[in-house]
Structure formats: C-alpha cells, structure tokens
Amino acid sequence: MRGLHRSRRTIRGGRAGAMSLMLAACALPLAGCKLAQSTYNAHGPAAAHIATLAWFMTILFLVITAIMWILIGYAFYRRRGSLETHEPIDSSGGEGWIAIGGFAIPVVVLTIIFIWGLMLLGRYPIHGVGGGMPSAKAMMAMKPKIRIIGHQWWWEIQYLSDDPSQSFTTANELHIPVGQPVSIEVETADVMHSFWIPALHGKVDLVPSQPNYIRIVASQPGEYHGQCAEFCGDEHARMLLLAIAQPPAAYQAWKQAQLQPGHEPTTPEAIEGKQVFLGSPCAMCHTVRGTRALGHVAPDLTHIGSRKMIASDVYPNNNAYLMAWITHAQSLKPDCLMPNLTQFSGTQLQDLVAYLRQLQ
Numbered sequence: 068m069r070g071l072h073r074s075r076r077t078i079r080g081g082r083a084g085a086m087s088l089m090l091a092a093c094a095l096p097l098a099g100c101k102l103a104q105s106t107y108n109a110h111g112p113a114a115a116h117i118a119t120l121a122w123f124m125t126i127l128f129l130v131i132t133a134i135m136w137i138l139i140g141y142a143f144y145r146r147r148g149s150l151e152t153h154e155p156i157d158s159s160g161g162e163g164w165i166a167i168g169g170f171a172i173p174v175v176v177l178t179i180i181f182i183w184g185l186m187l188l189g190r191y192p193i194h195g196v197g198g199g200m201p202s203a204k205a206m207m208a209m210k211p212k213i214r215i216i217g218h219q220w221w222w223e224i225q226y227l228s229d230d231p232s233q234s235f236t237t238a239n240e241l242h243i244p245v246g247q248p249v250s251i252e253v254e255t256a257d258v259m260h261s262f263w264i265p266a267l268h269g270k271v272d273l274v275p276s277q278p279n280y281i282r283i284v285a286s287q288p289g290e291y292h293g294q295c296a297e298f299c300g301d302e303h304a305r306m307l308l309l310a311i312a313q314p315p316a317a318y319q320a321w322k323q324a325q326l327q328p329g330h331e332p333t334t335p336e337a338i339e340g341k342q343v344f345l346g347s348p349c350a351m352c353h354t355v356r357g358t359r360a361l362g363h364v365a366p367d368l369t370h371i372g373s374r375k376m377i378a379s380d381v382y383p384n385n386n387a388y389l390m391a392w393i394t395h396a397q398s399l400k401p402d403c404l405m406p407n408l409t410q411f412s413g414t415q416l417q418d419l420v421a422y423l424r425q426l427q
C-alpha cells in the first residue's frame with residue numbers, strides 16, 4: 068500500500084515535472100523576446116502593427132488548437148463501449164460539424180487574416196508618412212538617406228547626402244536617430260537577400276537590379292538585431308545586422324565621427340600595425356579612408372574599432388576574436404570571402420589588431 072502510494076506520488080511528481088517543463092518551453096520564446104529578435108518585440112510603429120497581427124494570429128491559433136484537442140478527446144471518449152451501443156459508421160448526422168468546422172470557420176478566419184494582411188501590405192513600405200502605397204513616381208523621387216547593399220554575407224551601409232563630403236560608408240551596424248523616419252534603399256551586389264529588423268519593421272527583399280525601399284522609425288533608443296531573411300548561400304544564417312537607435316544628438320555625434328578619416332595611430336604597436344595592414348592583402352579588399360587601402364569588395368574598416376561586432380554581427384569585436392578572424396575566418400564563417408591569413412608573426416598580428424582597435 069505504501070509502495071502504491073509512493074508510486075502514485077512519483078507519477079504525480081512526474082506529471083508536475085512534465086507540466087512545468089512544458090510551461091517553461093512555452094515561456095522561453097516569450098522571455099527571450101526582450102533580448103532576441105522577435106516580431107512580438109516591437110519598437111517602432113510599423114513593427115507594432117505587424118506585432119498586433121502576429122499576436123492575434125498566435126492567440127487565435129492557440130485557441131483553435133485547444134478546441135481541436137478537446138473535440139479529439141471527446142471523440143475518443145464517446146466511441147467507448149460496444150458496437151451495439153453506437154450507430155453504424157455510415158449512418159447520417161454530423162454534416163453540420165463538417166460544414167461549420169471544416170468550411171465556415173476556416174473561411175471566416177482566413178478571410179479576416181487575408182484582408183488584415185493586405186491592409187498591412189498596403190501601408191508598406193513607407194509606413195509613417197500618411198500611409199498608403201506611394202506611386203512608382205513618388206518612389207523614384209524619394210531620396211533615401213541610407214543605401215544598404217547586401218553581399219554574401221554582410222551588409223554594406225552607405226549614408227548618403229547631396230554633399231559628397233557628408234557621405235560615408237560603413238558595414239553591418241546601422242545607426243538611426245530615434246523618432247525620425249529613415250528612408251532606406253536596399254540593393255544587392257550578388258544574390259537575393261532580405262533586410263529584416265523585426266523590432267522595427269517587416270522584411271524587404273534585396274533583388275538584383277531592382278532597388279527596393281523601406282522607411283523605418285524606432286520609437287525608443289536601443290539595439291535591435293536583424294537577420295538576412297532570404298536564403299542566400301552557405302553563410303545565410305550568419306548574415307546578421309545590428310541596428311542602433313540613438314537620441315538625435317548622439318546620432319549626429321556618431322555621424323560626425325564616422326565622417327572622419329581613419330584615426331592616425333599613436334602607440335608604437337598601432338603605428339607598426341598600420342604598416343602591416345598596408346603591406347598585407349587586407350588593403351586590397353578593405354578601405355580605411357585616409358590611407359592607400361581602398362579595396363571595395365569587403366567591409367569598410369575606417370571605423371572598425373567603433374563597432375560592437377565583427378563578421379556581420381556574429382562575433383564580438385575584441386582582440387581575441389579579431390585575431391581569430393584574421394587567421395581563421397574560414398573556421399568562423401566557412402566559405403566567406405575572407406581568407407585565412409596565417410602569414411603574420413605573433414607580433415605582427417598583435418600590432419595589426421592594435422591598429423584596427425584604435426580605428427574608432
């Protein structure tokens with residue numbers, strides 16, 4: 068008896084454990100919303116509209132799924148008993164269930180979501196300026212402030228101005244002023260990619276020879292992670308992007324700093340590192356403005372030291388990861404264009420990293 072009691076308790080404990088595990092599993096994606104990129108974690112007006120639809124769909128589908136399981140459970144229980152106590156399987160009745168559950172409810176639900184989705188699309192891509200889809204002419208006349216060019220597998224970010232002295236290029240870290248709509252033109256240098264920062268807006272595809280436009284607004288300062296949302300080759304999953312929304316004054320200060328040429332090194336290591344950089348293959352692919360390194364096939368490194376991450380927002384920008392990236396990029400991001408540069412001595416590598424880190 069005592070044994071039975073204990074085993075019941077074990078079963079109950081097991082059930083409780085499984086239940087809490089299930090709850091934890093359900094809570095995990097929601098708890099992660101604050102940190103992770105998530106459609107539910109909206110920080111801009113366009114993203115908020117998308118999040119409302121996403122929540123509506125999530126809750127609706129959860130309710131429908133729960134009802135389905137209750138009905139399945141009911142069907143199992145009512146079929147208990149002998150064949151004599153039930154009507155033959157081919158007897159009529161139950162058509163109402165099929166008409167309502169199999170036809171009427173899906174038509175109503177899918178129609179609501181379809182129309183809601185179309186209304187959202189109609190506000191795309193210039194949400195925030197009166198709504199409605201602009202004409203093709205208006206799109207052509209729209210002057211983007213930022214052009215983002217997708218590459219396998221990183222993001223080139225050009226800040227544009229009518230005054231060329233106010234234009235500059237950076238990579239993988241998009242800075243925007245809080246509360247101000249920012250027009251972005253997206254293009255690709257190779258295959259299709261898709262620009263997506265879930266906290267700020269929906270996706271917009273980067274299509275060869277077809278510039279697309281999106282206008283984003285961040286309602287709060289913060290760091291919002293983005294992700295290429297169109298399969299674009301081996302390292303598609305490591306084509307990340309960091310958007311940093313700053314108060315306008317901080318944004319202007321960042322912009323002024325970015326407009327400056329690469330910082331002239333002052334420490335002996337960094338001075339030595341600049342020579343290593345300019346004498347190595349680095350200078351053939353990367354640009355550091357103010358030096359003779361003017362390569363355009365790889366990210367602009369003029370202010371690499373100011374960025375939080377490297378390798379398209381995949382690894383933290385610190386000495387260890389920079390060294391690892393220089394010597395073993397093919398291990399950290401296989402098949403990317405950055406080769407393993409193993410020709411440097413230990414001192415040369417340290418000097419090179421010292422130079423890159425001071426490019427603030």
Ligand code: CUA
Nearest residue numbers: 260295299303
């Ligand atoms: Cu670029 Cu996926």
